[in-house]
Amino acid sequence: GEQEWRVRFSPRMVGEYACRTECSDRSNPSLHDQRGILVVQPYEGNRxxxxxxxxxxxxxxxxxxxxxxxxxxxxxxxxxxxxxxxxxxxxxxxxxxxxxxxxxxxxxxxxxxxxxxxxxxxxxxxxxxxxxxxxxxxxxxxxxxxxxxxxxxxxxxxxxxxxxxxxxxxxxxxxxxxxxxxxxxxxxxxxxxxxxxxxxxxxxxxxxxxxxxxxxxxxxxxxxxxxxxxxxxxxxxxxxxxxxxxxxxxxxxxxxxxxxxxxxxxxxxxxxxxxxxxxxxxxxxxxxxxxxxxxxxxxxxxxxxxxxxxxxxxxxxxxxxxxxxxxxxxxxxxxxxxxxxxxxxxxxxxxxxxxxxxxxxxxxxxxxxxxxxxxxxxxxxxxxxxFESHPEWVEPHADDADPTNPYAAGIPGQVRVIYLPRPALPTPWGKPVTVVGLEPGATYRGFFFDPKEGAEYDVGPISGCSCWAMPAPPLLQDWVLVLEQVGAS
CATH class of the missing domain: 3.20.20.80 (Glycosidases)
Incomplete structure (x- = not known):
């Protein structure tokens, strides 16, 4: 503003950059045809x-x-x-x-x-x-x-x-x-x-x-x-x-x-x-x-x-x-x-x-x-x-009829993440949750993640089955279930 002019420049590559100004008032030597060299060096910090x-x-x-x-x-x-x-x-x-x-x-x-x-x-x-x-x-x-x-x-x-x-x-x-x-x-x-x-x-x-x-x-x-x-x-x-x-x-x-x-x-x-x-x-x-x-x-x-x-x-x-x-x-x-x-x-x-x-x-x-x-x-x-969405990995799963059923996504053969919006009640008070489509011969490490506190609760290795009945989580609240593949037979 006023008589002060500034330019911000953020180059993508290191090196020397020549700069030159152009002003609509070409008769103004203070603003028109000012030249300089900018030297850009690699960033070495941690931001x-x-x-x-x-x-x-x-x-x-x-x-x-x-x-x-x-x-x-x-x-x-x-x-x-x-x-x-x-x-x-x-x-x-x-x-x-x-x-x-x-x-x-x-x-x-x-x-x-x-x-x-x-x-x-x-x-x-x-x-x-x-x-x-x-x-x-x-x-x-x-x-x-x-x-x-x-x-x-x-x-x-x-x-x-x-x-x-x-x-x-x-x-x-x-x-x-x-x-x-x-x-x-x-x-x-x-x-x-x-x-x-x-x-x-x-x-x-x-x-x-x-x-x-x-x-x-x-x-x-x-x-x-x-x-x-x-x-x-x-x-x-x-x-x-x-x-x-x-x-x-x-x-x-x-x-x-x-x-x-x-x-x-x-x-x-x-x-x-x-x-x-x-x-x-x-x-x-x-x-x-x-x-x-x-x-x-x-x-x-x-x-x-x-x-x-x-x-x-x-x-x-x-x-x-x-x-x-x-x-x-x-x-x-x-x-x-x-x-x-x-x-x-x-x-x-x-x-x-x-x-x-x-x-x-x-x-x-x-x-x-x-x-x-x-x-x-x-x-x-x-x-x-x-990650890609895989609703078919869990039953029941969320859909238009019931959006509060579980959600699932991840990478096949590597990791599955399942969100359980509702408290998982044991039968006869609630529906059992089943993880389906597990790869033959795969072994998973499973744990519940508390989305409110960040604590993790191990559910042990999971292997030898294509369908796995999820146990009840530690508390009546929403949970995240994570399955990490750790090996294959």
């Missing part, structure tokens, strides 16, 4: 994002990976207003980052100043330097992004991938397509050199909450964001993966545009609570099966502590999604997305309802965040990127 590089979709379309080929399982936390002063810098932001890193999160989703649940230029969205745009969208406010720089840099230094939302979708109606393109051009120029994910917009094509013509607004939002998505693909020199949050159980754009313009599908299922799991899992299977194949990430799926959503729901969402072909999961908690502070509650959303008064520093200790982190750590003990 994972610097060591392995930014993300891309794998060649198979199955999962995300770093540019050096290292698979990346995305465990995200939802911080809608994480760019605002509601999460103080540096104390609050660094404290929450440390908590999430310790629990196993490696992605944070936050909005670049044009957020949900409020009109444009609401003071609750401002950071220490104001809003990202001046009133009337006359021009960008670089000072806002100076403060966002500090937050983005801290996430990257901490090993966390920033998933930057350009806006909540309805802001496009106020800004217009051309201003939104300018907004995204600025984001690419400012943050493209970092290992980021681009989420073009949230809840597309949802109109503003108080819209007077919802059908017309939804159509304008959908078509406008398709144009912005096409523009982003043209201008991002780094080719960061692009995604877009849809409304629940939908694609954000039409079938053709979603396939052509998005690199990753982001699910929006609402909370998969008791009685609602069937619709969520049917949608998961539908999106995972789309061709050409693209990585599928679990997105917004209910906020722990809001509307009856619990840690149980997030454990179900994590394990049922992942064992059905999803390669990442987003956790969210009431009190964190809006960052309630003592003496400074977020208050009512635009539609007049206050969602939660839970303080974010209390919400960060809700148990679901720890449970999903335990899940990621268990998965990463195995080559999870080679």
């Amino acid at each position: 994972p994002l610097a060591k392995h590089g930014p993300l891309r979709a794998s060649a198979s379309g199955h999962h995300l990976e770093h540019v050096d080929g290292t698979p990346f399982f995305a465990l995200a936390d939802l911080w809608w207003l994480g760019a605002s002063r509601r999460l103080s810098w540096p104390e609050g932001f660094q404290r929450l980052t440390a908590d999430r890193v310790a629990k196993g999160f490696n992605v944070v989703q936050l909005i670049a100043g044009l957020p949900c649940d409020m009109p444009a230029f609401d003071e609750r969205a401002a950071n220490e330097a104001g809003h990202p745009w001046e009133e009337g969208y006359a021009r960008v406010n670089p000072a806002f992004f100076d403060m966002l720089d500090l937050r983005i840099q801290w996430l990257v230094r901490s090993g966390v991938v920033p998933c930057i939302y350009g806006a909540f979708g309805y802001h496009l109606l106020w800004m217009g397509v051309e201003r939104m393109k300018q907004h995204w051009r600025y984001l690419v120029a400012r943050y493209g050199a970092y290992p980021v994910l681009w989420c073009l917009a949230g809840c597309v094509p949802m109109p503003y909450y108080l819209s007077q013509d919802r059908d017309r607004d939804a159509e304008q939002i959908r078509s406008g964001w398709a144009e912005v998505a096409s523009y982003l693909r043209r201008i991002d020199p780094y080719g960061h993966p692009a995604l877009m949050q849809p409304l629940p159980f939908q694609l954000p754009l039409d079938e053709e545009a979603s396939s052509r313009l998005l690199d990753v599908y982001l699910l929006h299922t609402g909370a998969a609570r008791a009685g609602r799991q069937g619709r969520a899992m049917s949608h998961v299977r539908e999106i995972v099966a789309r061709q050409p194949r693209k990585p599928v990430l679990g997105g917004e799926s209910g906020f722990e502590g809001l509307g009856g959503c619990t840690a149980d729901d997030h454990r179900f969402g994590f394990w049922a999604f992942v064992l059905s072909g999803v390669v990442g999961y987003t956790y969210s908690a009431a009190g964190i997305w809006q960052f309630n502070n003592e003496g400074d509650l977020f208050g009512p959303s635009a539609y007049g309802i206050t969602q939660s008064n839970t303080l974010w520093m209390d919400a960060c200790h809700l148990p679901g965040s720890r449970h999903v982190g335990l899940g990621r750590r268990l998965l990463e003990r195995y080559p999870w990127w080679r």
Whole structure:
């Protein structure tokens, strides 16, 4: 801003790079035709994002990976207003980052100043330097992004991938397509050199909450964001993966545009609570099966502590999604997305309802965040990127008729992971669970994994059978059963 110009550059190869500036005012010798040499040397530290590089979709379309080929399982936390002063810098932001890193999160989703649940230029969205745009969208406010720089840099230094939302979708109606393109051009120029994910917009094509013509607004939002998505693909020199949050159980754009313009599908299922799991899992299977194949990430799926959503729901969402072909999961908690502070509650959303008064520093200790982190750590003990869903490995198994039956996935002849959403009651109170299709002559080591505490309970070697009747787990709760092949006769 003002008389200071900066460029961020993130090369993929070591060596010398010549640089030269071009200015629209060619008569300005301070800006036009400035030349220099950049010397890029190998990185020798241990920060994972610097060591392995930014993300891309794998060649198979199955999962995300770093540019050096290292698979990346995305465990995200939802911080809608994480760019605002509601999460103080540096104390609050660094404290929450440390908590999430310790629990196993490696992605944070936050909005670049044009957020949900409020009109444009609401003071609750401002950071220490104001809003990202001046009133009337006359021009960008670089000072806002100076403060966002500090937050983005801290996430990257901490090993966390920033998933930057350009806006909540309805802001496009106020800004217009051309201003939104300018907004995204600025984001690419400012943050493209970092290992980021681009989420073009949230809840597309949802109109503003108080819209007077919802059908017309939804159509304008959908078509406008398709144009912005096409523009982003043209201008991002780094080719960061692009995604877009849809409304629940939908694609954000039409079938053709979603396939052509998005690199990753982001699910929006609402909370998969008791009685609602069937619709969520049917949608998961539908999106995972789309061709050409693209990585599928679990997105917004209910906020722990809001509307009856619990840690149980997030454990179900994590394990049922992942064992059905999803390669990442987003956790969210009431009190964190809006960052309630003592003496400074977020208050009512635009539609007049206050969602939660839970303080974010209390919400960060809700148990679901720890449970999903335990899940990621268990998965990463195995080559999870080679996992495929195998419902036929267990009887009974989940289907549309009963989505609370077990889920199974893994690698034939190597490892099987089975999630048991319901307490496994012995007969006559419950149905026996049978692992089927075991390879002839194979020997497995089996253990129950407690998805709440991370403890393991050995069930001994399993061999000499193609079908194995699962014993009762130690407690009446949900469990993960793991079978590791350890030998063959």
